[in-house]
Amino acid sequence: MRYAPEHNEATRERILEAAARLFREHGIEAVGLAKIMADAGLTVGTFYTHFKSKEALLREALLRSLQDRNAALEQALRAGDLETAVRAYLSPEHRDEPGTGCTIAALAAEVARHPRATRQTFASNAKPSLDVIAESLSKRRGKKASLADAAAFLGLLVGTLQLARATPDRAESTAILEAGVRAAIQLAE
Amino acid sequence: MRYAPEHNEATRERILEAAARLFREHGIEAVGLAKIMADAGLTVGTFYTHFKSKEALLREALLRSLQDRNAALEQALRAGDLETAVRAYLSPEHRDEPGTGCTIAALAAEVARHPRATRQTFASNAKPSLDVIAESLSKRRGKKASLADAAAFLGLLVGTLQLARATPDRAESTAILEAGVRAAIQLAE
């Protein structure tokens, strides 16, 4: 059934959005193509009309979700200061919503075990966030922060969020988030 | 074939060691019981003589590898200072050897998606490391550091190591590790 060109594009979009969410929520390995396609309102047979393989889908889903997060971070830093952005990142809401949250916190450990091309996609699409963090740190410190410095700062946020997510006691988990905010503020000096 | 009691114990031990290493290297979902049993020199049928389920094995493997790492950290902090321990943690060697490395960096994100009982095991067996980090930070700062403060400090190490592991360019990856060391030293002030 030959549809309008927008139809194909819109379907591909739905698949990508489902994948970007499900991968962050459950992990890459834990989510099958059938689940992704069902969430996009399709059956699994159609998958290969839109993507070459699960790994190809993963790369596009990483690109997509990292770009979304980059844009949100840039906007947050334009609107407010670094401290406000840190508080939003280390919030109970972000902890409890991995499906729409930070791709790096959700998937960095798993992506590290994937082929180099996938890690390339991951690293190059995380870079804009590192750029704006480096800029923000440089301004605040009055001294140039490198991309690696920005990565360490982001590492603090990522690691702290993961520990908060893994901690079963809610109060302890929230205390970890708060300690993370204090640590980030200290590190930004 | 009824063996000596030590035989059963030794076999169980080999399975646990294989699991603790393979889970950290490849992730929990990515490693099948057949692979773990083969690495322990057995076939998959024997697995259920020793463990109730894969989840039960995971809990024991987490306990095992976290306890190993706790002991190593305590010893490192008895022998040297916090800065030396941080340099060892954020070293290229640790980055390149996840199978024997930090359980938290390797598995926290995945464990966060497992049942509460598994997260309990994870959290309670990570606690001794938090205790010694809190003690070390308290001494260095001349001011009491809470467990949550220790978690944020550990979060910096965990997140930075993960970013270094996910970064395909070796030089960039190593620069991230070095920036992580500087950040940890600053945070320990």
Added chain:
DNA sequence: ATTATCTATAGATCTATAGATAATGC
């Protein structure tokens, strides 16, 4: 006699492909 191990297999899943069907453009 006991029991750790093996082979074999059940039943569910996974990624990927084949071929039929049907909705639209020309």
Added chain:
DNA sequence: ATTATCTATAGATCTATAGATAATGC
């Protein structure tokens, strides 16, 4: 006529179980 979708299935894996085999203790 084209092609996005469907159903069906291949072939590989996964966790878990059943029943036979064999190595040791009593």
